[in-house]
Each structure stands twice: as C-alpha cells, then as structure tokens.
Amino acid sequence: SIFACGQQTTAPESGSHDLARTGAAFLRVCDRPDASSESNHIRALCMAYVSGVSDGAQFIAIGRLHAPLFCLTDDADNWHLLAAALAYLKTHPEKTDGQTRALVLDALIATFPCHLNK
16 A cells, blocks of 8 residues: 555654654654754654655545545645644644544645636
C-alpha cells in the first residue's frame, strides 16, 4: 500500500515514529513552535509525510475515480499542506484519535476543495 510506506519513517529520540499513528500523535510531534535544528528536521519529516499522503491519495483517486479528491492552489507547497493538516486537527480535536493519513486527507479535502465550473 502507498500509505504503508509513510508509516515506516522513524527518527530517534524525537518520537516522530508515532506521527503516522493518530492525529493526536501527529499534532504532538509536528506542531513545534521552536526553530531548533531538531524541530526543523521533524517539521521537514512532517511535511514529507503530508506530501506523501497527498500524492498517494491523488494518484489513487485519479486512477479509480478519474477525478481529484482535492484541488491544490498554485501556491500550495509542502508548508501549506502541513499547515492545513495542523489547523484541521486543532479545530477538530474530537477526531484526533483517528488514523493520521485519513485525517490528513480530510484536512486537504476541506482546505482545498475542487470547484466545478459550469
């Protein structure tokens, strides 16, 4: 599975191996206000995780549904994807016991909806 690859990532001493388990773990690991080198490393890991979920979900959706699940804006880089995931988890604390990849996907769908032009 594409999503299983993202769950194999670990970083010693940081607890970052937990980020793929639940939304609460992702929030705990990835929502770091400081700018230390360890925090920057973990933030990059979190951005890579969200980007991987984004790319994998879109690949599967376009292959199966022939349509994207969400539509990223031109300025949506990995930082914006991470920010969307963190904001979603903070505003939906009742969902944070769910799997991280599903919650990241929910965040991207909510933050970057596709608008059909008619």
